[in-house]
Amino acid sequence: MKTLLILGAGTGGTMVANRMTELLDTNEWRIVIIDRDETHYYQPGFLFIPFGTYKPEDVIKPKRNFLPPTVEVIFSDIEMIEPDENRVRLAKEGQVIYYDYLVIATGSHIHPEETEGMVNGGWQKNIFDFYTLDGATALSRFLRTWDGGRLVVNVAEMPIKCPVAPLEFLFLADAFFHERGIRNKVDLVYATPLPGAFTKPIASKKLGDMLERKNILLETDFNIGEVDSNKNVIRSWDEREIEYDLLVTVPTNMGADVIERSGMGDELNFVPIDKFTLQSDGWENIFVIGDAGNAPTSKAGSVAHFMLDVVVENILRHIEGLPLKPDFDGHANCYIESGFGKGILIDFNYETEPLPGKFPLPGIGPFSLLQESVANHWGKMSFRWIYWNVLLKGRKMPIESQMSMAGKWT
Amino acid sequence: MTTTATRDILDTVEFDEGGFMVDPHAWTPEIAEAIAEREGLELTERHWVVIHFARDEFAKNGEAPTLRRITKTTDVSTKEIYKLFPGGPAKVAAKIAGLGKPTGCI
The missing domain is CATH 3.50.50.60 (FAD/NAD(P)-binding domain)
Known part of the structure; x- marks a missing residue:
């Protein structure tokens, strides 16, 4: 055996x-x-x-x-x-x-203790993560009674699981505070170690524009060195400071x-x-x-x-003693929630960055690539059912493992 | 200001638009000194710990090390490396070590 x-x-x-x-x-x-x-x-x-x-x-x-x-x-x-x-x-x-x-x-798992000062002081008081069920639940409790202030989302270090998640969090936060009628009392800030909103140029530009339209401040090249819970500031290694009332952190991810x-x-x-x-x-x-x-x-x-x-x-x-196939091309396909019942879809691999266009999905699509649509939002929401019932069981999905250029504008 | 000697050395080297050396194998310690001078840095023994490490990593793996790899493997702390190479240490160190831009982020 x-x-x-x-x-x-x-x-x-x-x-x-x-x-x-x-x-x-x-x-x-x-x-x-x-x-x-x-x-x-x-x-x-x-x-x-x-x-x-x-x-x-x-x-x-x-x-x-x-x-x-x-x-x-x-x-x-x-x-x-x-x-x-x-x-x-x-x-x-x-x-x-x-x-x-x-x-x-x-x-991979989050390690907030990798950043000095992160877990002593404000942790789960006015500093939260949303990469664990515990963190997301505690943050939900906090937000129910928060009446506004400066909300800073910070990515500690790349790479992170689901690199679009911090952006989605900000888009959803913008809509959430609008719906609660307190958006004018909330400043939204995104502090990232990347030189722009995202890792790849075209998507970075598009998502950067969306941040600006939604009045979300972008702080780039911010490499966090420490959290100062007494002053409620995060400090970068090159000694820039960002004040927060509420810090939502995406801590260092490790295997x-x-x-x-x-x-x-x-x-x-x-x-x-x-x-x-x-x-x-x-x-x-x-x-x-x-x-x-x-x-x-x-x-x-x-x-x-x-x-x-x-x-x-x-x-x-x-x-069977056969040579291996070098067939994985780095393919990723992510729905990005953009708030107010809309979403964006990006599809890319090792070679091709996310491009605009149409994503043909037999039976369900097409979905719009790199632009907002209501269909993309429903794509994301129906994914939970697909996840439990199709994906985990290893069943075939109507989407190829290798990325296709069909529908992409180049 | 760069000296004439530095300018002469840099004239013999090919750089890409980001200021990274096109051919890492053409690198010499003298070129490193010249690039550092252009970046406004004077190299100390501690800079060289990082530069030699980056060169060794490149020889082994074919790419420049990430910041975390440098600070985890050498005795140079993150705080110190930001002082040694201000404005993006992994990038500046790779530049002086004659390597391409580190591919740390995805």
């Missing part, structure tokens, strides 16, 4: 478990998946919690519901990965699991601690991989899906989904 071991039962790990169950002969293969947490979080939904659009119960379900019965599920912390020995040590009862193939899907403990990560605990085959640089029987790896693309569920076909195909090829 051979073993395929999957670390992490989030978006990426769950999809791999479902797809592999259909493809591997269960008389020959045992599939084991390990996660520390029994709850599956619909992370794209966290964004809507501060504004009361979603409640915590809208974004959680038991992980077990999304895994096939033939997969062995173990809920435990992972003590150590020992890739030279092909084994993983678990915290639970000191279990050791030997594997033939390992898929790392341990994700799982076990990656660092096992000596398998880069300086942010992301596992170095071949960005086209998704095989780890260090070990040929280890593949990485989603934001646990260091592929230079967005850290987002859509990307994990587009990686799925390539990861699965390449594991099967490696089992």
Whole structure:
């Protein structure tokens, strides 16, 4: 009996478990998946919690519901990965699991303690994150009674999970305060380490213009050095100061601690991989899906989904002794909520930055690319159903894993 | 003001529109001194810790290191590196080390 071991039962790990169950002969293969947490979080939904659009119960379900019965599920912390020995040590009862193939899907996580002064003082009093269910829920409570002031959204360091999320938060905040009739009492500021509103030039210009239209102040090249909770200012390494009454932070994102403990990560605990085959640089029987790896693309569920076909195909090829396919192109596809019931859609990969145009989606689309539309908003809102019912099960979606130029204006 | 000697050295080197050297292999310590002078910096031993590290990383991985990689791997702290290379340390250090722009952000 051979073993395929999957670390992490989030978006990426769950999809791999479902797809592999259909493809591997269960008389020959045992599939084991390990996660520390029994709850599956619909992370794209966290964004809507501060504004009361979603409640915590809208974004959680038991992980077990999304895994096939033939997969062995173990809920435990992972003590150590020992890739030279092909084994993983678990915290639970000191279990050791030997594997033939390992898929790392341990994700990325926020580390507010990486920024000096962030977690002592104002943390969860007037400093919040919305990348955890706890943080988003606490911020929702705070916003219900806040009567205005200076709201600063700050990205501590790149890369972050879902790089459009801070912009969406600001667009939704603008609409939220308008609807509550206090927009004139709120200053909105976006302080980012990037030289513009977004990572790629055309989208950066478009989104920058939108910030300006919505009267949201943009502070670029701001690399946060510390939070001063006594004065309620954030200070950059080059000693610029930004005052806040409410600080919404996107803290440093890092790969799982076990990656660092096992000596398998880069300086942010992301596992170095071949960005086209998704095989780890260090070990040929280890593949990485989603934001646990260091592929230079967005850290987002859509990307994990587009990686799925390539990861699965390449594991099967490696089992059969065939050369791997360098087929992952960095494809990302993100709906950006822009407030007032509208949204924007961007579609891009390693080579092609987000472009304007029409996105043809059989049966549902077309959606407008890089411009606001009501349909894009409904695309985003219906995605929650698609996520739970189609995507996690590893089923085919009516969208190719490789980016297409169809409909894009060049 | 750049000296005549510096101008002479810089004249022999090809830069892209961002001021980064086009061919990292053509780099020499003398070129580094000249680029630094153009950037208004005088290189100390601490600058060289960062520059040598960046060159070694490039030799190993083919790209300039991110700020976090420099501060995690060397004994230069983030605070110090901002003092050494004001105005975007990873970028300025890469420039002086004759490397392309670091690809840290996605």
